[in-house]
Amino acid sequence: MTSLLVTGIGELTTNVPDVGADALGTLRDAAVVIDDGWVAWIGSASSAPAADSSRDVDGAAVIPGFVDSHTHTVFAGDRAVEFAARMTGTPYAAGGIRTTVAATRAATDDELRARLHSLRAESRAQGTTTQEVKTGYGLDVETETRLARIAAEVTAEVTFLGAHVVPAEYADDRAAYVALVTGQMLAAVRPFARWIDVFCERGAFDPDESRMVLQAGIAAGLLPRVHGNQLGEGAGVQLAVEVGAASVDHCTYLSDADVDALSASDTVATLLPGVEFSTKHPYPSARRLLEAGVTVALASDCNPGTSFTTSMPLMVALAVREMGMSPDEAVWAATAGGARALRRDDVGVLRVGARGDLAILDAPSRIHLAYRPGVPLVSEVIGG
Ligand code: NIG
């Protein structure tokens, strides 16, 4: 066992409200001891205990590592041309997913692994210490299983998204594809996954098909989460609440009834501002959700189609500038909010007994994450 004392922290965000004077549990002139990967002590730098080694961060701000609760980082290929066309007026359509499916099926395990690991390293360098990864670019039993197995090499938060779109070879028999996803494909992927997801949207899966997918996953022991209300209003939010999903993600187009349903539930609304950035859809109002008492998370949705970025600092900056969040609300949503969306209480928070996952900022306060957009402010990451 090795212990590390991180001291000289000018502003420590703990996300434990009763620790500091504000909702993010801020401590000034603080220190943290991490023992074998877990937080062993937190308090004032002047009373910190000794440890095997120590690191003085010289007044820097420190936050819990980001919890990116929504990514699709096992894939092959590139859709930069599709992005360029969108920027000059071509609308986004869910069918673009099939382009990545073709490239992914043709890729070797090692090619997929190399891409996944490089995106994981990129996200970690920007402060992400917990990252969910979805399947969904295989859409046949063999490739979905490969994607889940490879994803499980980098995270415990693997999501089975066989119901991403109906692949071309099943275009004339959707029911047969839903039967495959809920039968043989689910059974093959199950050993590698924790979550079941479905893209409940026009052009992907309708509400009845989506419910079948989620219920089959739940029956197999997976926990539900939903892609919904991305391209227009629809049944995604209501279905997520109905099945007790941990999170419904996108939430770009919400009716008042959707907001009411979320506020009366334990389902987190995960907002993905990289998608609005990259598809030119309007940014949803996080303010509307927060004012209704909904728990909001922020995630990158890193994928080659709608949000090819791993940057959680960018999500914080966009949420502040475009979605009506305060910098503190956005930092909470990108850390503790993501942890809620993954039903985890050991990450996204710095308290004794939690994971010792933290990001040291080259800045005196967490506000700089939004105040200095596009600047690599994460100078060091511990854990994750
Ligand atoms: O989260 N919404 C569905 N899936 C992805 C998009 C995937 C793609 O276009 O390749 C998303 O935005």
Ligand code: FE
């Ligand atoms: Fe997604």
